[in-house]
Amino acid sequence: MGCTTSSKVNTEMNKTERGKKGKHRHRLDVKTHQKVKHRTETGKRDDSPQHHRQIDQKVKHSTETGKCDDSPELQGQIAMKAAILIQKWYRQSIARLEARRQCTWNIFQTIEYAGEQDQLKLYNFFNGILMQIEHDSEAKKQIVMLLSAKREAAIYDTTTEEEARLHSMTNPNEITIDPSYKGPRLTFPLTLAHVKTLIKAFKMKQQLHVKYLLELLHATRKMMKTRGNINYASTSIAKQITVCGDLHGKLDDLYMIFHKNGLPSVENPYIFNGDFVDRGPMSIEICVILFSCCLTMPNEVYLNRGNHEDHVMNLRYGFVKEIMRKYKEHSVTVARMFEELFSWLPLATVIDDQVLVVHGGVSDQVDLEVLAKLDRHKYVSVIKPPFSNDLPGLDGAHYKLKDLEEWRQVQDILWSDPRPIKGSCLNKYRGGGSYFGPDVTERFLERNNLTQLIRSHECKIDGYEYTHNDKVLTIFSASNYYDFGSNKGAYVKLQGQNLKHHIVQYIATTNSAQRKLTFTQRVSVLEASALHDLRAKIVAMESDLIKEFEKYDCDNKGTVSLSDWCTVMGNVVSIDIPWHLLQPKLVKVDPAGHIQWRSTFENMRILHRYNEQNEPSLTEMLYRHKDNLETIFRIFDTDNSGFITIKEFEDACSLLMSQSNMDINVDMNQFADIARSMDFNKDGQIDFNEFLEAFRIVDLEGRDPESHKHHHGDDMSEIRITEHDDGKPKHSKGRKTP
Amino acid sequence: MSAQDHITEAFRLFDRDGDGMIPASEVGTVVRALGYIITEAELNSAMKKAGVSGRSGVNLATFRKIIEPLETSNYSKQLNEAFATIDREGSGVVRVAELRHLLTTLGDKLTDEEFDILLQEMDLDKGGEIRRTDFIHFMTSR
Numbered sequence: 047m048g049c050t051t052s053s054k055v056n057t058e059m060n061k062t063e064r065g066k067k068g069k070h071r072h073r074l075d076v077k078t079h080q081k082v083k084h085r086t087e088t089g090k091r092d093d094s095p096q097h098h099r100q101i102d103q104k105v106k107h108s109t110e111t112g113k114c115d116d117s118p119e120l121q122g123q124i125a126m127k128a129a130i131l132i133q134k135w136y137r138q139s140i141a142r143l144e145a146r147r148q149c150t151w152n153i154f155q156t157i158e159y160a161g162e163q164d165q166l167k168l169y170n171f172f173n174g175i176l177m178q179i180e181h182d183s184e185a186k187k188q189i190v191m192l193l194s195a196k197r198e199a200a201i202y203d204t205t206t207e208e209e210a211r212l213h214s215m216t217n218p219n220e221i222t223i224d225p226s227y228k229g230p231r232l233t234f235p236l237t238l239a240h241v242k243t244l245i246k247a248f249k250m251k252q253q254l255h256v257k258y259l260l261e262l263l264h265a266t267r268k269m270m271k272t273r274g275n276i277n278y279a280s281t282s283i284a285k286q287i288t289v290c291g292d293l294h295g296k297l298d299d300l301y302m303i304f305h306k307n308g309l310p311s312v313e314n315p316y317i318f319n320g321d322f323v324d325r326g327p328m329s330i331e332i333c334v335i336l337f338s339c340c341l342t343m344p345n346e347v348y349l350n351r352g353n354h355e356d357h358v359m360n361l362r363y364g365f366v367k368e369i370m371r372k373y374k375e376h377s378v379t380v381a382r383m384f385e386e387l388f389s390w391l392p393l394a395t396v397i398d399d400q401v402l403v404v405h406g407g408v409s410d411q412v413d414l415e416v417l418a419k420l421d422r423h424k425y426v427s428v429i430k431p432p433f434s435n436d437l438p439g440l441d442g443a444h445y446k447l448k449d450l451e452e453w454r455q456v457q458d459i460l461w462s463d464p465r466p467i468k469g470s471c472l473n474k475y476r477g478g479g480s481y482f483g484p485d486v487t488e489r490f491l492e493r494n495n496l497t498q499l500i501r502s503h504e505c506k507i508d509g510y511e512y513t514h515n516d517k518v519l520t521i522f523s524a525s526n527y528y529d530f531g532s533n534k535g536a537y538v539k540l541q542g543q544n545l546k547h548h549i550v551q552y553i554a555t556t557n558s559a560q561r562k563l564t565f566t567q568r569v570s571v572l573e574a575s576a577l578h579d580l581r582a583k584i585v586a587m588e589s590d591l592i593k594e595f596e597k598y599d600c601d602n603k604g605t606v607s608l609s610d611w612c613t614v615m616g617n618v619v620s621i622d623i624p625w626h627l628l629q630p631k632l633v634k635v636d637p638a639g640h641i642q643w644r645s646t647f648e649n650m651r652i653l654h655r656y657n658e659q660n661e662p663s664l665t666e667m668l669y670r671h672k673d674n675l676e677t678i679f680r681i682f683d684t685d686n687s688g689f690i691t692i693k694e695f696e697d698a699c700s701l702l703m704s705q706s707n708m709d710i711n712v713d714m715n716q717f718a719d720i721a722r723s724m725d726f727n728k729d730g731q732i733d734f735n736e737f738l739e740a741f742r743i744v745d746l747e748g749r750d751p752e753s754h755k756h757h758h759g760d761d762m763s764e765i766r767i768t769e770h771d772d773g774k775p776k777h778s779k780g781r782k783t784p
Numbered sequence: 785m786s787a788q789d790h791i792t793e794a795f796r797l798f799d800r801d802g803d804g805m806i807p808a809s810e811v812g813t814v815v816r817a818l819g820y821i822i823t824e825a826e827l828n829s830a831m832k833k834a835g836v837s838g839r840s841g842v843n844l845a846t847f848r849k850i851i852e853p854l855e856t857s858n859y860s861k862q863l864n865e866a867f868a869t870i871d872r873e874g875s876g877v878v879r880v881a882e883l884r885h886l887l888t889t890l891g892d893k894l895t896d897e898e899f900d901i902l903l904q905e906m907d908l909d910k911g912g913e914i915r916r917t918d919f920i921h922f923m924t925s926r
Contacts, residue, residue: 124869125870125890126890126891127891128866128867128886129887129891129892130891132863132867133892134821134823135863136887136898137816137824138816139905139923140813140901141812141813141815142816144813145797145813145814149797152797465802466803467803513801565901565904566922566925624794624797625793626789626790626793627793
């Protein structure tokens with residue numbers, strides 16, 4: 047026992063750590079530990095109250111008179127008391143910082159998973175709509191077509207037909223390169239020189255010409271088709287292999303990994319464990335580099351599919367948006383090729399017949415033999431069940447039981463999370479895959495003669511985490527995932543015959559200002575960012591909150607108790623975060639200690655630039671469902687132009703209305719009004735990105751600074767490889783006050 | 785949502801793998817985060833009294849037992865006075881070396897690493913001095 051707050055902060059300050067056992071995640075400096083313990087226990091002190099009062103008076107006296115005229119012994123005791131006080135305060139400050147950091151983390155992660163649940167609800171919602179719409183109606187056909195529009199590949203019986211169709215749709219030969227193009231050029235077959243050219247070009251913020259991109263995607267797809275569902279990697283030549291986790295479009299993290307660990311080669315093989323795209327701004331570039339590595343070093347670079355290598359996810363989480371922004375009129379073609387390629391990515395990699403690497407996890411249903419034999423290509427999106435010739439129905443009656451079981455396995459591989467409780471059950475938190483307990487892992491490993499599972503999928507504050515008696519390692523390679531300083535990234539090297547783990551952590555920084563922040567400053571900035579996101583969620587539920595609070599505030603005093611406030615917030619905003627601890631930052635208290643519940647959202651407003659009447663409940667509804675609206679818009683936008691018709695816009699809004707539980711009377715004309723005010727050219731088309739970005743949360747108290755976050759689609763001002771605080775904390779001089 | 789309070793929430797926050805236990809090594813952090821300003825010795829004796837041995841994990845019930853006899857308090861005035869005893873001339877600054885010596889050799893000793901962190905978190909004058917305002921600000925900021 048004893049002091050370990052320092053070791054925790056040291057971990058935060060980026061000490062390199064080795065793999066650990068069980069719960070003692072942080073490296074305890076055992077020697078320091080023991081020293082502190084010894085000193086505290088044997089240091090002789092007179093702890094009697096009278097003695098302390100005496101000293102207090104002396105301290106007071108010397109502060110007041112500026113004189114110190116006591117015996118050295120008493121002086122010593124005064125100094126001791128001062129020391130103890132400062133030490134207590136110091137430890138408490140550090141602990142408070144750590145708690146704020148954990149709280150911030152909790153907020154980010156809970157909001158993220160709530161969003162994923164939403165995604166699944168959206169899909170179920172579509173199915174629900176289908177059930178309601180009249181048979182043979184045009185609308186139904188339209189929606190069915192939209193839900194399955196991009197899975198044409200599965201329709202055709204013969205692969206040659208499929209190939210022919212794909213090539214006619216996405217033929218790079220018809221594209222010419224303008225002489226003004228200064229970006230990287232590729233010739234096939236690729237060489238390592240091309241890989242290095244690409245890396246350099248992207249550092250200089252160049253973009254790969256669409257012709258080369260399509261050629262690359264075609265070549266990669268062709269290669270991936272020759273791979274099985276399960277890769278078999280061996281360390282017999284290199285005697286080691288490196289496994290990386292989620293990258294999510296964060297190119298600076300990939301560069302950091304290459305900088306620290308070297309480029310892939312025969313001596314330096316890599317496995318990339320999925321989720322290369324979405325959320326971050328450089329998903330395309332990451333894919334280009336990883337795919338070109340695969341093509342040039344097919345036996346040294348292995349890619350596993352992640353749950354984000356999935357068209358439905360890409361509509362919502364930013365990849366399609368990035369494609370549209372970078373490749374404009376070619377974006378449909380590019381998106382189609384990526385989608386096609388993703389469905390050919392292998393599902394798993396086994397190292398030396400000992401270690402299984404998959405993106406999500408396992409379950410009792412996962413059978414490696416079934417997994418090895420299935421046709422992975424038909425799972426263009428794992429969120430929707432595989433294509434059926436009949437109309438998809440909720441009850442699954444159109445599918446064979448075997449098909450559904452197989453689908454469930456693929457979902458489990460890509461979406462599951464480990465948990466400490468035994469058994470497995472559906473992962474309702476995420477909306478897909480299962481939770482699996484230590485017993486499930488044990489059984490699975492035994493059944494398949496394996497020793498360990500390495501997976502990714504979950505962001506960990508330290509970049510990695512061991513669980514299930516160290517049988518499961520989560521490795522996550524996107525640092526600063528939620529915002530700068532939110533978490534480290536990490537990768538793991540498996541070395542030697544026993545595949546011993548060596549974990550390397552890092553934080554990518556993009557400018558020197560970030561590097562100079564103190565722990566306190568980083569926590570504060572991060573906390574402000576999380577609270578901003580949280581307040582946005584709160585204000586989106588304002589009308590529901592008011593209704594609930596009024597039930598608890600029967601006398602209409604405007605106050606409720608703390609525990610009632612927490613209950614209402616938890617139930618209505620529907621996220622499980624520490625409301626008691628967050629209360630001081632979210633709501634005001636009257637002198638008697640009662641919560642003035644209106645102040646939770648009173649000074650915040652959601653505004654929308656094009657909702658001129660500013661009908662608040664309409665704005666609130668649209669804001670609440672903004673993410674789902676975006677997905678629907680993108681589905682309607684079949685040519686990826688970023689524009690939909692006024693009619694489509696109104697349809698989307700009213701579809702959402704029918705799903706929303708909000709008890710408001712919205713006049714359909716209001717949607718039409720908004721639509722019309724956004725039709726700038728009067729050509730009947732609306733730029734829906736413009737619509738989505740026109741929301742603003744205004745805080746009349748000025749609490750929320752401009753978010754420091756990188757928004758999806760922003761380019762980073764500069765990608766520089768810098769490492770953050772490698773080694774012991776140093777104290778530096780001359781920093782400005784924040 | 786079941787009846788929760790500060791203590792449950794703080795406990796859950798640090799129970800990262802959700803198994804209902806916090807490592808003994810993190811108990812101090814959670815206790816202090818809840819507002820208790822205590823020395824290592826006070827923490828150890830509170831844990832012993834609650835029946836925690838060695839490096840075992842601690843569950844919520846035990847955690848409550850640990851906290852029960854402790855008191856929160858607000859020492860910020862005394863903090864000022866403590867600083868003043870080191871700052872003999874009343875100049876409002878204290879030399880880093882002197883503070884390091886004090887905090888790493890007396891009382892509830894900090895390790896050198898811990899002191900380095902303390903320094904890192906406070907803004908320093910170029911001359912290796914710590915200003916009282918920075919000092920108090922860091923210790924009391926919420």
